[in-house]
Amino acid sequence: MAAPKVAVVGAGVIGLSTALCITEACPSCSVTVLSDQFSPNTTSDVAAGMLIPHTYPGTPIHVQKQWFKETFTYLFAISNSAEAAEAGIHLVSGWQVFKSTPKQELPFWSDVVLGFRSMSEAELQKFPQHRFGQAFTTLKCDCPPYLLWLKKRLKATGVQMYTRKVADLWELHREYNVVVNCAGIGAHQLVGDEKLFPVRGQVLKVHAPWVKNFIRDGDGLTYIYPGIHRVTLGGTREKDIWNLSADPGTTQDIFDRCCSLEPSLQEARDIKVKVGLRPSRQSVRLQREDLSQGGFKLPVVHNYGHGAGGFSVHRGTAKEAARLVQECIAALKSSSSRAKL
Amino acid sequence: MRVAVIGAGVIGLSTALCIHEQYHSLVPSLEVEVYADRYTPHTTSDGAAGLWQPYLSDHGNLQETLWNKETFDFLLGYLGSPAAKEMGLYLISGYNLFTQPVPDPSWKNIVLGFRNLTPKELELFPGYSYGWFNTALMLECRRYLPWLTNRLTQRGVKFFHKKVESFQEVSDDGVDVVINCTGVRAGELQPDPELQPGRGQVIRVVAPWVKHFIITHDVESGIYKSPYIIPGSEFTILGGIYQHGNWSEENSAQDHKTIWENCCRLLPALQTAKIVEEWSGLRPARPWVRLERETIRHGHIQAEVIHNYGHSGFGITIHWGCAMAAARLFGSILQEKKLAKPQPHL
Numbered sequence: 001m002a003a004p005k006v007a008v009v010g011a012g013v014i015g016l017s018t019a020l021c022i023t024e025a026c027p028s029c030s031v032t033v034l035s036d037q038f039s040p041n042t043t044s045d046v047a048a049g050m051l052i053p054h055t056y057p058g059t060p061i062h063v064q065k066q067w068f069k070e071t072f073t074y075l076f077a078i079s080n081s082a083e084a085a086e087a088g089i090h091l092v093s094g095w096q097v098f099k100s101t102p103k104q105e106l107p108f109w110s111d112v113v114l115g116f117r118s119m120s121e122a123e124l125q126k127f128p129q130h131r132f133g134q135a136f137t138t139l140k141c142d143c144p145p146y147l148l149w150l151k152k153r154l155k156a157t158g159v160q161m162y163t164r165k166v167a168d169l170w171e172l173h174r175e176y177n178v179v180v181n182c183a184g185i186g187a188h189q190l191v192g193d194e195k196l197f198p199v200r201g202q203v204l205k206v207h208a209p210w211v212k213n214f215i216r217d218g219d220g221l222t223y224i225y226p227g228i229h230r231v232t233l234g235g236t237r238e239k240d241i242w243n244l245s246a247d248p249g250t251t252q253d254i255f256d257r258c259c260s261l262e263p264s265l266q267e268a269r270d271i272k273v274k275v276g277l278r279p280s281r282q283s284v285r286l287q288r289e290d291l292s293q294g295g296f297k298l299p300v301v302h303n304y305g306h307g308a309g310g311f312s313v314h315r316g317t318a319k320e321a322a323r324l325v326q327e328c329i330a331a332l333k334s335s336s337s338r339a340k341l
Numbered sequence: 342m343r344v345a346v347i348g349a350g351v352i353g354l355s356t357a358l359c360i361h362e363q364y365h366s367l368v369p370s371l372e373v374e375v376y377a378d379r380y381t382p383h384t385t386s387d388g389a390a391g392l393w394q395p396y397l398s399d400h401g402n403l404q405e406t407l408w409n410k411e412t413f414d415f416l417l418g419y420l421g422s423p424a425a426k427e428m429g430l431y432l433i434s435g436y437n438l439f440t441q442p443v444p445d446p447s448w449k450n451i452v453l454g455f456r457n458l459t460p461k462e463l464e465l466f467p468g469y470s471y472g473w474f475n476t477a478l479m480l481e482c483r484r485y486l487p488w489l490t491n492r493l494t495q496r497g498v499k500f501f502h503k504k505v506e507s508f509q510e511v512s513d514d515g516v517d518v519v520i521n522c523t524g525v526r527a528g529e530l531q532p533d534p535e536l537q538p539g540r541g542q543v544i545r546v547v548a549p550w551v552k553h554f555i556i557t558h559d560v561e562s563g564i565y566k567s568p569y570i571i572p573g574s575e576f577t578i579l580g581g582i583y584q585h586g587n588w589s590e591e592n593s594a595q596d597h598k599t600i601w602e603n604c605c606r607l608l609p610a611l612q613t614a615k616i617v618e619e620w621s622g623l624r625p626a627r628p629w630v631r632l633e634r635e636t637i638r639h640g641h642i643q644a645e646v647i648h649n650y651g652h653s654g655f656g657i658t659i660h661w662g663c664a665m666a667a668a669r670l671f672g673s674i675l676q677e678k679k680l681a682k683p684q685p686h687l
Contacts, residue, residue: 080465081610085548086613090551091465114459115459126432137434209574209575213432213434228549264420264426267423
């Protein structure tokens with residue numbers, strides 16, 4: 001086989017980082033990214049990009065931890081480099097506060113983030129409605145900068161990117177040897193995955209540059225994440241809602257909840273409202289599937305269903321997907337050499 | 342009862358406010374006036390980044406540590422209020438870095454969440470092997486001084502754009518009490534060999550991805566001679582210059598180079614940051630703050646002076662505690678003049 005041709009469907013953080021990992025693992029591959037949406041119109045662009053993992057009920061914890069650790073380590077190095085600002089990666093410290101003490105006081109990722117510890121009494125005084133809290137330092141990937149930076153790295157390695165709505169993975173079988181499905185919420189239609197469901201999130205992105213620390217309610221519904229230029233205020237978790245239009249009542253509710261955590265947000269200006277559909281699933285679908293029709297084969301690697309935790313595990317799952325792509329290529333090579341006999 | 346506050350930096354304005362708040366209802370004739378040749382944004386306070394952080398050691402000066410704590414607690418109380426943004430007040434977390442282990446500072450229990458840095462955190466700062474993390478406060482004087490000015494104006498305090506040449510000039514005019522908040526130039530009103538300029542220079546850049554303060558220390562060289570990076574609400578301040586005895590308020594190209602190279606080494610991403618401003622100022626350096634009364638006599642005229650100057654590089658950090666202490670001294674003057682009954686210490 002000449003340079004194996006790999007198509008990555010999807011150009012959010014999963015698609016672009018997976019494409020990048022494939023070029024790193026397989027320099028001889030020709031990688032093409034196909035997507036109907038690119039930044040700033042992907043689900044990733046709505047997300048705050050905070051590295052605080054979401055727990056997938058169907059994936060073993062040690063696997064999730066490995067994914068998170070790989071992602072954290074990768075981004076940590078970028079945040080420490082001259083490219084940090086361009087890539088949109090920066091450290092941010094803050095607090096996760098709980099109205100009642102959580103069952104599990106130490107999340108699985110507590111030793112991956114920096115300086116994780118329980119909040120002191122003095123720190124908790126700032127949150128009169130909350131009785132317990134954790135302080136730590138983590139990373140934030142601002143979008144669009146991070147996606148733009150990934151695109152730049154991809155272009156530098158010769159990866160082509162095309163706006164194209166893929167209706168069926170099979171339509172790619174003649175042009176490509178391997179297809180990687182990073183379609184996010186789009187996989188619901190693209191591959192008919194009934195186990196994939198949207199969890200609608202509405203957020204506000206506001207101008208409040210004096211907010212330097214993140215604050216998150218442990219219930220995951222209310223959060224304040226300071227980005228490079230804007231602070232993301234959230235949010236909602238509406239299961240099975242596909243509506244992408246901003247709801248004004250929700251906007252007011254988010255604003256009120258965030259102001260009760262951080263009163264100075266009353267002075268926030270230039271409020272922009274965004275909606276995204278978290279591509280949610282019991283477990284991330286990260287596996288091979290060999291499609292075949294009429295004697296033709298198309299190896300597929302699925303990498304979707306990251307729900308609320310896409311940024312937190314993106315690099316770890318991208319690397320695993322790249323490894324699966326290499327497996328596919330190896331299988332193709334061995335079957336084609338068998339065919340030659 | 343006329344009170345003249347000389348100096349309109351953070352010390353002058355906060356002392357004026359403290360005195361007026363506490364005594365205007367007790368002394369109906371109280372008139373507070375502020376005299377200064379420089380007002381915000383041209384004071385020394387305006388050039389400071391505004392980070393609340395005392396020096397590493399208080400040299401046993403517990404009084405100053407108490408004033409620092411009073412200031413921190415006072416500001417913390419304003420954090421959740423609607424005034425915070427207008428005051429330029431917000432929480433900020435960050436790092437103090439050392440090349441060797443050092444004792445914990447006197448302020449470790451004043452700030453929030455003080456702890457040592459973990460090995461992984463130290464990986465961020467090659468060349469530094471020890472450090473602290475804590476959450477403190479920022480009080481940006483370019484906002485705080487106008488806020489204080491508004492509060493004073495609302496209270497009827499009058500401002501005069503004037504360089505006062507002597508205490509006598511003011512007392513001859515009928516002022517009963519002079520509050521001397523003249524900072525680095527206090528020596529012009531009364532020689533003070535203990536007071537020296539601690540010249541600093543800073544570069545303000547656009548680097549909104551920086552969310553933490555980073556203060557490095559070179560224990561041998563001394564305070565503020567090692568690079569620091571402090572993110573303001575609009576710009577990030579780069580510094581690391583302290584020149585004792587240097588009166589120049591001109592920006593130095595050599596100092597610019599020192600600051601820029603050292604800070605970029607600390608945070609490589611700063612190389613792409615756009616520079617918007619360069620500023621030099623003179624910290625009013627003194628072995629300890631001069632906060633005391635003095636009676637000045639000239640002929641048959643007597644004036645009470647309260648000195649409140651020499652706050653070195655921690656003026657913002659200590660300002661409210663000193664303002665309260667100055668107000669207490671003012672109270673004792675009132676008692677002596679039988680103008681007010683003794684008040685419980687606030």
